Amino acid sequence: MNILLDKSKTVSLDGRGVTAVLGPTNTGKTHLAIERMVAHSSGVIGLPLRLLAREVYTKVAARVGVGNVALITGEEKIIPPNARYSVCTVEALPRQTDAAFVAIDEVQLAADLERGHIFTDRMIHLRGREETLFLGAATMRGILERLFKGISIISRPRMSVLTYAGSKKITRLPRRSAIVAFSADEVYAIGELIRRQRGGAAIVLGALSPRTRNAQVELYQSGDVDYLVATDAIGMGLNLDVDHVAFAQNSKFDGFHYRELTAAELAQIAGRAGRHTRDGTFGVTGQVDPFPDALVEAIETHRFDPVKVLQWRSADLDFSSIDALRISLDRPPAIEGLTRALPATDQRVLEYLSREDDIRSLVSGRARVQLLWDACALPDYRKIAPAQHAEIVGAIFRDLVRYGHVDEDYMASQVAKASSTEGEIDTLSQRIAQIRTWTFVSHRPGWLSDSTHWQEKTREIEDRLSDALHERLTKRFVDRRTSVLMRRLRENAMPEAEINPSGEVLVEGHHVGEMQGFRFTADRTAEGEDARAVKAAAQKALAAEFELRAERFAAAPNGDLALGSDGILRWLGAPVGTLVATDDVLKPRVVLLADEQLTGAARDKVAARAERFVNYQIETHLKPLLDLRDAETLTGTARGLAFQLSENFGILNRRDVAEEVRALDQDARAALRRLGVRFGAYHIFVPALIKPGPAGLATLLWALKNDAREKPGYGDVVAALAAGRTSIVTDPQFDRAFYRLAGFRNLGRRAVRVDILERLADLIRPTLGWKPGSGKRPEGAYGNESFVVTPAMMSILGATAEDMEAILKGLGYRAEAKPAEEVQAHLAALGATETAPAAEAKPAPAAETTPSTEEGEQSSAAAAEETAGEQPAAEAPAAETATPTTEEAAATAPAGEPAAEEAPKPVLVWRQARFERRPQPQRDRKAAEKSRNRDARPAEGRGQDRPKKGEGKKGDQRRPKREERPVKIDPNSPFAALAALKEQLRK
Known part of the structure; x- marks a missing residue:
């Protein structure tokens, strides 16, 4: 078909035998073309995309057999020897063919600025022997009718709205x-x-x-x-x-x-x-x-502005020279309705290479010019700068001229650069674009010495890169877990669920969250639809799991359950409930930590088992409290004292109940002892409740009642209980009552366990009762009913000398500071063989653990109660220190004097406050031994063999009345001077 180039003459194109099938999308145009092509003996169809060409190739091959269909694109060629049908991209369509049928799809792309001239060229020159179809949008109707005289137009409506x-x-x-x-x-x-x-x-x-x-x-x-x-x-x-x-x-x-x-x-x-x-x-x-x-x-x-012009570039090229080729490419069209296309990539590369002297020197003759133009047709898949693309084209052209083919080493190096599958999406996309360039080169006839090898090589690399890119895209933009779960939910199928021993929940093999106790926690990374799918799938899959767990929990042994210091009830380590306080501190309520799926009878079983375990813990660990509260055998003062002990979790300061203790007879005391009560020098308490287990439970119940679990100090005391500490540094911001409930007494900056204080009393009592000449001097005895602190005292308390000062003052002792030399001389005069006073000794390390509270109890309980009188003087309020302490003396020292450490520090000598009655020393060792033996008897046997009043001779015996001894008055005491003055006034 000849096209006149003289603009003074306008010609038209022959459209006879051409049918244009036009309409919007979803009209079945491509399907029609396939049906028409396979109805002919041979055919060629051109498609706008390699992807679409591959899809149509698959459909046609399924109809007529793979051996009858060829696939021809710039990067892929499948050409069976006897192929009757060819599926091509438009760029790969031949300009002439002997096929019976020709179809060109998406002809509206002839108006595209970049690719339009290729569509226009094939529409003008390519015809089928029997039938030619143009497929495209309805906007092409007017321009096709103007350009192609005699063309048939068929409009197809859209099949859906x-x-x-x-x-x-x-x-x-x-x-x-x-x-x-x-x-x-x-x-x-x-x-x-x-x-x-x-x-x-x-x-x-x-x-x-x-x-x-x-x-x-x-x-x-x-x-x-x-x-x-x-x-x-x-x-x-x-x-x-x-x-x-x-x-x-x-x-x-x-x-x-x-x-x-x-x-x-x-x-x-x-x-x-x-x-x-x-x-x-x-x-x-x-x-x-x-x-x-x-x-x-x-x-x-579907009504749009019609296409008015088509892009066109001359196909009648002059290869006599580079300049002649450039001029022929710029030739304007001679047909109305066509417009000269803007320079495409191949033309821009030609312009760039034509300015290089070495390229011009290689281009001699028509064949070389045509070879250069063929090289310029290399697509710019990478979309890089024209100069960079031109460099690749130039290198290929130089090899073709010098060697007759592209250099194998150059080809191998370029392919190797694109072969790695490492990297992210953009990197892989660039490598795919790069390998597509060399795939195109491998399919150009005569460009490679072993084109088959490189076609296979580049195809294999492109496939690997494509698979890797698909994997990266899927990993980045698709949550496989959610997609699987959503599909299963849409199918209304029961997902397969699995729970491993650690509580991880897998649905269809995908992690969806964790099941702890009776609560499911969805994967924290799930958001939006993902979270909804995870939750829905888990609920559906775990519907039966709650029932099974409820049955196992209801039958679980006590060893599988634990009540933590935070009030959380755990089953095999998983939280299943939390305690909340009620009006009765010993009867907390259990609130289940369970999802809504735990309902009905299953939930009732779980609640009943949890309540039963909590009650068992309280009845076991706090049994002495319950026994004191419910003791029906006690009457009068004893019953009131028992009630106070139960209300105060088993610990009372002796000074606070001195009158009640004084009013108890021996039978009442024995009855209280049988209930586990110990009468100490400083406290009336139940030793069994000071053990870590009972004390921890008591502090928890108090913390629940007073909402103190989150307050400062709670965790420290609980940790001290668990470690068996004898004393700890207190937190001034925390409620002091809490330390008492834990079995500690606040003394200065430390809280000391009450049983340890009683052991301290055992150490102090002999020192106060010792007099020169009455036997071996106990350690720390100073004479004159006073003592100095010894390392043994500090050791059992885990306290320093400064701590001991505050502790002893809190217990009701007063101190007198004396020069160290005087104290040493006094002790030497008494024949001291013991260690030096604690004031000069290094601070004792804090004791971490001590024997259980029962140890040593019998050694001091009887002596503390029977020989100390009704109200120990050690319980008296602390008196003011008679002399300044070491720190006060240092603070008031005149400036310029030597530092305190240059002179020996004064030693504190302690004595009981004189304005309170103090315990009497033991009358004799026999009485003390008798007292100890009485308390050492089992509680249930104490007093059972003593006859009641009126039941025989022994029952008629009465305990002799204790002889009152005059209280010695310290002549140095201001109270002595006051007493003498009163006596004179009385006389």
């Missing part, structure tokens, strides 16, 4: 939606948002290899994900089950500048919504202004 649905946020788009953007960055951002909120999306970009795009499309088509994020690459050839198309952008860079899409372009993409007779919708996201009414009407009715 396309409706505008307005604007919606991306996260609220319906399932089976495609979100369209026009930059890779925007596509990635939307994909990540969809993954977080809705479980995942497939990604389709024009830069992806066909293998990767097919894999991503299959991911969507199979239902693994419900959303597709794509560029306008889905606008042609991809047949998808899309119900809604949402535009996240409406402008793009077309290779020359940014512009808004035309109504026809928007309709081409929006038309992907709907499948066959199923209707579809389109709209925008919150990032795009709603479409105006006129645009909406145009898309819904």
